[in-house]
Amino acid sequence: MLLSLWQVYLPYTVPTPFLINTRPDTIISPIILNNQRKVLATRRINSRKTMMILSTLLRRLISILDLIKFSHTLFSFPFAVMSAFLAADGIPGLKQLLLILAALVTARSAAMSFNRLVDTAYDIHNPRTAYRVVLQRNIGRSSVWVFTILCVIFFFTCAWMLNQLAFFMAPLAILIIFGYSYTKRFTHFSHFVLGLALGLSPVGAWVGIQGTLTAVPFC
Numbered sequence: 001m002l003l004s005l006w007q008v009y010l011p012y013t014v015p016t017p018f019l020i021n022t023r024p025d026t027i028i029s030p031i032i033l034n035n036q037r038k039v040l041a042t043r044r045i046n047s048r049k050t051m052m053i054l055s056t057l058l059r060r061l062i063s064i065l066d067l068i069k070f071s072h073t074l075f076s077f078p079f080a081v082m083s084a085f086l087a088a089d090g091i092p093g094l095k096q097l098l099l100i101l102a103a104l105v106t107a108r109s110a111a112m113s114f115n116r117l118v119d120t121a122y123d124i125h126n127p128r129t130a131y132r133v134v135l136q137r138n139i140g141r142s143s144v145w146v147f148t149i150l151c152v153i154f155f156f157t158c159a160w161m162l163n164q165l166a167f168f169m170a171p172l173a174i175l176i177i178f179g180y181s182y183t184k185r186f187t188h189f190s191h192f193v194l195g196l197a198l199g200l201s202p203v204g205a206w207v208g209i210q211g212t213l214t215a216v217p218f219c
Contacts, residue, residue: 063139064147067132068112073105076201080104083202083217087209096162100208103158103166104201110151111177111197113144118181163211166204173200 084092084100092100116123116132123129136144152174159170177197183190206217 060139060143061147063135064113064144067116067135067139067144068109070109073108076104076108076198077101080201080205083205084209086216087206092209096209099158099162100205103155103162103204103208106151106155106158107173107177107200107204110148110155110174111180113148113151114178115181117141117144117148119184122184159208162208165211165213166207169204169207169213173204176200 080100081097084097088096116136119129120133120136124133155174156167156170159166176193177200180190180193180197183193203213203217207213
């Protein structure tokens, strides 16, 4: 009886330094409540910071994809896909096909972003390409460099997962597609190098499926 009365009148008899939780038999110190509020506030702040960082990274990624005309990558898919089907003499494995397409996307993206970086001094004087410099400054050259390096790493990873020959030939492919950016400085035949770089697409797909290099993809 006395215990029941104590529980009923407890909210009115407890001294002010203590607060009552939803359970009448539980007493919580204001210090604990303040600590809980601080923890929740810190979590909200960290959550907002994380969202801001992700939002900034997403905006930069979209700007980089616009800088390198990522949508144009689709035009090179048919050559790689047809070569893969010919090399497989039918339908290639899904894993191999996806790795080939991933290698194609990352190689082209690395080449385009690298070209934007090394041609900055020339693009700014060309009305057709001046916007690239402005866009690059908005993004930040360091971000473009990070994007380029990551694309190269992913390209080598895809080549390694395909087969040994593809992995060993990956540095040669990078050398050709990066080298095109410098050929414009000393020859009028740079577009032949560009054609060679674009022609690597079906060759790479053939090597990715067959694991060998023959004259067929060059025909």
